[in-house]
Amino acid sequence: MTCARLALRSPFRLLPLALLVACAPPAEKEGADAEVVDTGDLPVCAPPADDLQGVTFLMHKVGFARSTEGVAWGSNLDGEVSVIGDGSGCNKQDLTDPEGTPGIDNAFAGLLPTLEQTEAAAISGLLQDSVEQGELLLTIQVRGLDSYADDDCVSVAFGNATGAPLMGTDGVILAGQSFDRDATDRVVYVDAADVEDGRLSFASDFGIKLQILDANLDLDVTMGQVRMDIAPDGQSATGHFTGGVSIPYMLSEIEKYAIDADLKALLNQVLPVVGDLSSEPGACDMLSMAFEFEAIPAFFYEESLEEVPWGSAPAATD
Amino acid sequence: MSASAPLRSALGRPAPSARRALRGALVLGLGLSACGDPPKDAAPADDGEEETGEPVERGPAPEVTPGAPALRRLTQSQYENALRDMFAGELYVPTNLEPDNDVEGLLSVGASTTSVSAYGVELYEAAALTVAEQVLASPEAKAALLSCTPTGPDDSTCAAEVLGALARRAWRRPVSAAEVGRLAELVAQIGAAEGSFDAGMVYGVAAVLQSPHFLYRREHGEGTGAVRPVTSVELASRLSFLLWNSIPDEELLAVAESGALLDEAVLEEQARRLLAHDNARRGLRNLFDEVFHLYNLPGINKDPLVFLNADPELGASAREETLLGVEAMVFDDDGDFRDLLTTERAFVDRRLAALYGVAAATPEGFGEVYLPAELGRRGLLGQASFLMLQSHATSSSATKRGVFVRRTLLCQEIPAPPADVDTSIPEADATSPTLRERLQTHLSDPYCASCHQLTDPIGLGFENFDGIGKWRLTENGATIDASGDLDGVAFANAWQMAEVLHDSPLLGPCFTRHVYRYGVGRVENGDELALIGWLNEGFAGTGYSFRELLVDTVLSPGFRNVGELQ
Numbered sequence: 013m014t015c016a017r018l019a020l021r022s023p024f025r026l027l028p029l030a031l032l033v034a035c036a037p038p039a040e041k042e043g044a045d046a047e048v049v050d051t052g053d054l055p056v057c058a059p060p061a062d063d064l065q066g067v068t069f070l071m072h073k074v075g076f077a078r079s080t081e082g083v084a085w086g087s088n089l090d091g092e093v094s095v096i097g098d099g100s101g102c103n104k105q106d107l108t109d110p111e112g113t114p115g116i117d118n119a120f121a122g123l124l125p126t127l128e129q130t131e132a133a134a135i136s137g138l139l140q141d142s143v144e145q146g147e148l149l150l151t152i153q154v155r156g157l158d159s160y161a162d163d164d165c166v167s168v169a170f171g172n173a174t175g176a177p178l179m180g181t182d183g184v185i186l187a188g189q190s191f192d193r194d195a196t197d198r199v200v201y202v203d204a205a206d207v208e209d210g211r212l213s214f215a216s217d218f219g220i221k222l223q224i225l226d227a228n229l230d231l232d233v234t235m236g237q238v239r240m241d242i243a244p245d246g247q248s249a250t251g252h253f254t255g256g257v258s259i260p261y262m263l264s265e266i267e268k269y270a271i272d273a274d275l276k277a278l279l280n281q282v283l284p285v286v287g288d289l290s291s292e293p294g295a296c297d298m299l300s301m302a303f304e305f306e307a308i309p310a311f312f313y314e315e316s317l318e319e320v321p322w323g324s325a326p327a328a329t330d
Numbered sequence: 331m332s333a334s335a336p337l338r339s340a341l342g343r344p345a346p347s348a349r350r351a352l353r354g355a356l357v358l359g360l361g362l363s364a365c366g367d368p369p370k371d372a373a374p375a376d377d378g379e380e381e382t383g384e385p386v387e388r389g390p391a392p393e394v395t396p397g398a399p400a401l402r403r404l405t406q407s408q409y410e411n412a413l414r415d416m417f418a419g420e421l422y423v424p425t426n427l428e429p430d431n432d433v434e435g436l437l438s439v440g441a442s443t444t445s446v447s448a449y450g451v452e453l454y455e456a457a458a459l460t461v462a463e464q465v466l467a468s469p470e471a472k473a474a475l476l477s478c479t480p481t482g483p484d485d486s487t488c489a490a491e492v493l494g495a496l497a498r499r500a501w502r503r504p505v506s507a508a509e510v511g512r513l514a515e516l517v518a519q520i521g522a523a524e525g526s527f528d529a530g531m532v533y534g535v536a537a538v539l540q541s542p543h544f545l546y547r548r549e550h551g552e553g554t555g556a557v558r559p560v561t562s563v564e565l566a567s568r569l570s571f572l573l574w575n576s577i578p579d580e581e582l583l584a585v586a587e588s589g590a591l592l593d594e595a596v597l598e599e600q601a602r603r604l605l606a607h608d609n610a611r612r613g614l615r616n617l618f619d620e621v622f623h624l625y626n627l628p629g630i631n632k633d634p635l636v637f638l639n640a641d642p643e644l645g646a647s648a649r650e651e652t653l654l655g656v657e658a659m660v661f662d663d664d665g666d667f668r669d670l671l672t673t674e675r676a677f678v679d680r681r682l683a684a685l686y687g688v689a690a691a692t693p694e695g696f697g698e699v700y701l702p703a704e705l706g707r708r709g710l711l712g713q714a715s716f717l718m719l720q721s722h723a724t725s726s727s728a729t730k731r732g733v734f735v736r737r738t739l740l741c742q743e744i745p746a747p748p749a750d751v752d753t754s755i756p757e758a759d760a761t762s763p764t765l766r767e768r769l770q771t772h773l774s775d776p777y778c779a780s781c782h783q784l785t786d787p788i789g790l791g792f793e794n795f796d797g798i799g800k801w802r803l804t805e806n807g808a809t810i811d812a813s814g815d816l817d818g819v820a821f822a823n824a825w826q827m828a829e830v831l832h833d834s835p836l837l838g839p840c841f842t843r844h845v846y847r848y849g850v851g852r853v854e855n856g857d858e859l860a861l862i863g864w865l866n867e868g869f870a871g872t873g874y875s876f877r878e879l880l881v882d883t884v885l886s887p888g889f890r891n892v893g894e895l896q
């Protein structure tokens with residue numbers, strides 16, 4: 013993924029999405045395309061060679077994780093439970109998730125209501141539109157899964173699919189569809205994840221390619237955490253993924269486009285002071301952001317899985 | 331290990347003892363009575379094997395007195411195929427024609443009993459003109475049609491040459507000089523009036539296509555007596571419509587005109603030649619389209635509020651899946667026909683793959699996939715075509731599905747419900763959440779039970795599939811019990827039932843009968859039942875090769891002869 017690939021055919025329509033342009037600095041991206049997470053001392057679970065398909069979930073509903081009275085989905089990305097004034101977490105108040113877990117980093121949730129009072133009012137709807145139009149088809153593929161409830165050693169691929177989704181008569185993407193693996197985008201491979209009480213969790217930076225309306229956007233998310241709760245029958249899942257995006261890069265991108273003057277002024281005023289994560293100690297130069305999702309079973313075409321072997325880098329793009 | 335592995339263990343083959351019990355029961359005709367009476371029209375259940383399973387030598391064909399010859403109107407698909415075979419290039423064939431008629435489950439039998447209304451005549455006239463205008467307007471089609479260059483707008487000599495050849499092909503027989511002369515005169519008159527040979531030819535071509543000689547299949551035979559051979563050219567048409575669902579090609583017509591087709595060896599040679607041609611796939615597809623009523627699938631009405639997968643294309647996809655499966659079985663594999671019921675191979679597009687919960691093989695069109703056992707779905711009766719057709723618009727139907735199995739797969743007669751009977755079933759509630767409980771009304775009322783006991787226990791076996799064929803384990807929150815029995819042979823679910831039906835000694839004879847009726851265009855008489863039994867012996871003897879059944883049928887005396895003209 014490169015920020016140079018950002019293409020804006022209709023900047024006017026993109027205004028609400030400018031905040032999503034958060035490419036990491038190039039220096040951080042070297043070698044990041046084919047990413048296998050360092051699992052430390054954890055066992056490495058080799059995916060079964062005779063089952064390329066495994067079990068795949070497609071995120072057919074994606075939205076920003078919102079906060080209500082200090083409660084929001086997200087993850088504790090920096091390992092701290094921060095309170096304003098305690099010197100930790102860039103002096104930003106962390107949230108608590110609906111399960112009561114403190115230390116949740118999701119600063120964007122606090123910014124979202126303000127943005128929705130501006131030209132960026134439709135930002136959430138556009139995100140879901142991009143899913144239904146097949147421009148944002150995030151998948152979590154799990155191989156070596158013995159049980160939807162508990163499995164201490166599975167292999168995971170988190171990436172994008174491509175294809176025009178079939179819609180149900182209710183207007184929602186149908187379950188059980190087949191897609192191609194996006195051979196041009198990076199896929200994150202985690203070879204030592206586990207499922208406990210139906211919950212699949214793994215840590216990983218990841219990239220999300222957003223193609224919303226006329227805009228092609230790449231979003232780099234670092235310090236990422238992904239969590240997915242799988243229904244006992246495996247026919248649905250819910251979850252969230254959280255990570256940090258670079259504020260300096262967001263600000264630089266904002267300057268490039270013809271954004272509404274009031275919105276640009278607001279962003280230039282707010283973004284420098286909302287950072288709650290740091291790329292280096294004390295920097296407070298990253299904004300935490302969490303996405304909620306609902307997922308359904310899906311498949312990859314076998315040919316597509318063979319073309320993009322497990323653990324491989326994406327095909328070169330211009 | 332798959333997460334669904336526990337389900338797989340629930341599936342399995344019925345016990346061999348149970349299969350033997352069914353076989354015995356069926357052969358003896360036990361427990362198969364339709365609504366209390368012995369099954370009517372059931373073909374003999376002799377499968378040509380001894381108890382050891384070894385094929386037995388088949389004797390000579392029984393002497394039969396065939397039914398009276400029928401005058402069959404071309405079905406809509408035959409009409410379309412014939413036109414496409416006659417003319418080169420792209421052709422739009424109007425479909426707004428006199429509708430086909432289903433008699434005894436087959437349009438081909440209905441074609442023998444239908445007439446053409448005055449409005450229908452107008453439709454054929456309009457269609458003929460539409461086609462003729464296209465042919466004369468298309469450089470490719472026109473060049474292929476006009477074998478001569480007209481010397482003027484009223485060149486009757488050229489018109490006679492062109493229309494003589496066209497009429498021979500369309501009417502599937504030699505044409506007389508008088509017939510050709512009348513057509514040529516028509517062209518010359520209109521050509522002169524319009525100042526255009528092509529304008530005249532439009533009406534000449536249309537006249538050929540409106541002719542009863544084109545629209546009807548005359549298979550009256552020749553000679554006198556109760557058993558009369560069809561003529562050589564009539565036999566060519568019978569053969570071609572059976573195997574290609576269209577008119578004979580030039581080679582077959584020429585052989586027929588020489589009279590050689592009446593020779594059994596020549597007939598077999600031609601039958602095998604036609605079966606080796608791509609057009610045979612078209613013919614086979616039509617046969618199964620009729621037998622399974624798949625033509626009702628495109629545009630089938632399903633409640634979109636109930637069935638989220640029921641998009642407008644699903645029915646057409648389901649039809650294609652079944653036909654591709656039949657094609658593969660017959661032409662690519664030449665396999666055991668009965669395996670249609672148990673095959674774990676399916677041909678699906680993205681839409682059907684999503685419905686079935688399997689990975690599609692290809693983003694575009696249809697591809698072959700394997701259905702793992704844990705899906706609980708296999709064979710014809712696991713396909714959306716059957717499951718959609720034999721359901722209501724808003725729900726599944728155990729009765730319709732059971733009737734299909736009895737009537738179409740086993741050729742047993744299940745009477746339609748009396749006109750004054752209330753066929754509605756109770757709404758689901760807490761005490762009767764699944765269809766099984768709700769259908770107790772059928773089975774507890776002796777008046778209803780006489781028929782429903784024959785259909786519902788079978789149909790309930792498919793209840794893991796909803797009204798469009800999507801797999802489900804529960805209905806209204808309650809676990810579905812898909813167990814049942816087929817005339818005393820228990821099954822746990824549809825997956826097991828497929829094998830019970832695969833092994834049924836009625837399956838082969840039933841399809842032999844379908845083919846026979848399709849070929850001769852009428853219901854067999856009692857005499858011909860023996861012939862169908864004999865054909866089934868051959869079918870079984872070839873390992874249920876459908877291609878060999880077709881050839882055997884063509885060579886049989888029932889196909890080559892007709893009864894007294896009435």
